[in-house]
Amino acid sequence: MTPTRSHMQRGAALVLVLWLIALLTALVGAFALSARIEQLQQRVQDDTARAQEIGHAGVAYAMSRLRADPTRPPWQPDGRLYRWQYDGAKVDIRIEDESGKINLNLADPALLEGFLRALDVPQAQATQLAGAIIDWRDGDDLSPAGGGAELPDYVAAGLPYGPRNARFETLGELQRVLGIAPALYRQMRPMLTLHGRQARPDARFARAPVLTALGLDAALVLAQREQEWSGADDPSRPASIATGSGTYSIDCRVTDDRGRIATSRAVVRNARNVAMGRAYTVLEWEQGMASQ
Numbered sequence: 001m002t003p004t005r006s007h008m009q010r011g012a013a014l015v016l017v018l019w020l021i022a023l024l025t026a027l028v029g030a031f032a033l034s035a036r037i038e039q040l041q042q043r044v045q046d047d048t049a050r051a052q053e054i055g056h057a058g059v060a061y062a063m064s065r066l067r068a069d070p071t072r073p074p075w076q077p078d079g080r081l082y083r084w085q086y087d088g089a090k091v092d093i094r095i096e097d098e099s100g101k102i103n104l105n106l107a108d109p110a111l112l113e114g115f116l117r118a119l120d121v122p123q124a125q126a127t128q129l130a131g132a133i134i135d136w137r138d139g140d141d142l143s144p145a146g147g148g149a150e151l152p153d154y155v156a157a158g159l160p161y162g163p164r165n166a167r168f169e170t171l172g173e174l175q176r177v178l179g180i181a182p183a184l185y186r187q188m189r190p191m192l193t194l195h196g197r198q199a200r201p202d203a204r205f206a207r208a209p210v211l212t213a214l215g216l217d218a219a220l221v222l223a224q225r226e227q228e229w230s231g232a233d234d235p236s237r238p239a240s241i242a243t244g245s246g247t248y249s250i251d252c253r254v255t256d257d258r259g260r261i262a263t264s265r266a267v268v269r270n271a272r273n274v275a276m277g278r279a280y281t282v283l284e285w286e287q288g289m290a291s292q
Contacts, residue, residue, distance in 0.1 A: 055262060066095065090254070091253070097245055100204065101193035102201055104194055105168055109134055111199075115212075119187050128147030135148040136164055137163075153178055154178055169194075174192070195247050195269070247267070264287040268282050
């Protein structure tokens with residue numbers, strides 16, 4: 001039986017309708033997927049913003065706990081772990097006095113070399129790297145005895161730059177010094193500062209490699225420190241007073257109720273006049289977000 005023209009038209013119309021239904025289904029699906037993605041993106045942004053604000057709160061709270069208070073003992077800026085709960089999130093806080101770190105712009109070659117040796121850098125390499133750090137920041141073209149790195153050394157290494165011949169402006173700049181490998185930089189960085197005001201670190205707040213660089217018995221100093229400050233958080237004991245330099249690095253690790261982790265690190269300095277409305281000044285700020 002030969003199909004009539006009307007049957008063919010109805011068949012074509014049916015196919016067209018089916019195609020339109022399929023197209024609309026695809027469009028609705030794409031719209032739903034796009035809306036879902038936007039919702040997830042917004043949720044991530046909200047979580048990130050919330051975690052960052054909690055990080056700010058952690059820094060403010062840490063600064064408040066460093067001050068002497070007759071109702072509770074102050075926290076100590078020696079890198080120990082303190083834990084705090086805020087708005088349903090867990091906050092791990094570590095505070096270090098910047099005076100316990102090596103000032104990259106003030107340290108002499110002997111201190112830098114001793115620090116590198118404490119990080120298990122071989123003697124000859126430690127001498128050369130210490131000289132290279134000095135050469136980066138000084139204004140002359142002469143290297144210290146035992147090694148260093150001036151412009152010809154950078155050219156020989158195939159680098160398109162030479163020493164800055166000026167003070168370090170950021171700690172990250174240390175990575176450009178000839179011979180400072182990324183792994184070594186990561187080891188050094190937590191114990192370096194540009195904000196300390198003295199050429200030699202304060203042993204009361206220094207980490208073990210810095211203590212070794214100062215010529216001290218690191219294990220003995222750390223044991224004495226722990227004994228001196230043990231029980232500092234016990235309200236029944238007389239409160240010790242954190243007598244630091246007033247400039248601190250504060251690391252906050254925020255874990256929210258969904259297990260998301262945010263980190264922030266600030267270098268802050270106590271304000272000289274709290275009555276002016278600002279308790280501290282932020283000198284540096286870094287932050288990040290990661291899934292657990």
